[in-house]
Amino acid sequence: MKFLVLHGPNLNLFGRREPHIYGRTTLAEIDARIDKLARELDITVATIQSNHEGALVDFLHQHIDEAQGALVNPAGLTQHGVPLHDAIKAMPFPTVEVHMSNIAAREAWRAHSIISPAVRGTVQGLGPQSYLAALRALVEIVRDDKQ
Template sequence: MKFLVLHGPNLNLFGRREPHIYGTTTLAQIDERLRALAAELDVAIEIFQSNHEGSLVDKFHENIDSCDGALLNPAGLTQHGVSLHDAIKAMPFPVLEIHMSNIAARESWRQHSIISPAVKATIQGLGWRSYTAGFRALVEMARERAAPG
């Protein structure tokens, strides 16, 4: 089984950007934890970060026939990523929306996600653990879908 992890704009600054909100864990550390978890669960993982919506859309398209599920932290595209929303809806596999912070407890303009209606579920507010919790759930869902009968 293969899974995709997509990180949106500015997430390459985790550890430096607003540590009072996002903590001091870097994106490289999150990716390292995800790779270790993928190895533990005996699945393949592809991780990609971009500050450009089109690159994230392209990555979904490239993996449409080769993935069993995806995690997406849309970051600043959460509220306005129409192309990303549409790409998710075209995927034949489950996509989970991930946020390190609880966006419902943040500024009012952050509280609405255009991505949420297109995904299977949203995991938020657990810091870097949002990623690992989401990844475990995603692998379990994919295995259930692949199980006979």
């Protein structure tokens, strides 16, 4: 089974950007943890990070017929990413929204996600563990749906 992991704008700066909010774990370290968990779960993952919404949309389109699910951290597209929202809704597989921080506990404008209505669920506020918890849940959802 193949799963996608999409990291949105500025997430390439994890470990350096606002460490008091996001911690010091780098994106490379997060991806390594995801890869390790994927091996344990006997799945494969394809990962992208882009500062451009179109690249994330293209990545979803590219894998529409081969992926079983996706994790997406929309980052700065959370509140305004209409094309990303629409692409997620067009996918035949479940998607889980991921955030390292608890967006509901931050600035008021961050609390609303335009992405949330398009996804199966959201995992947030657990730092890098948000990705791992979301991947575990998503794999279980897909496996349960296949039965």
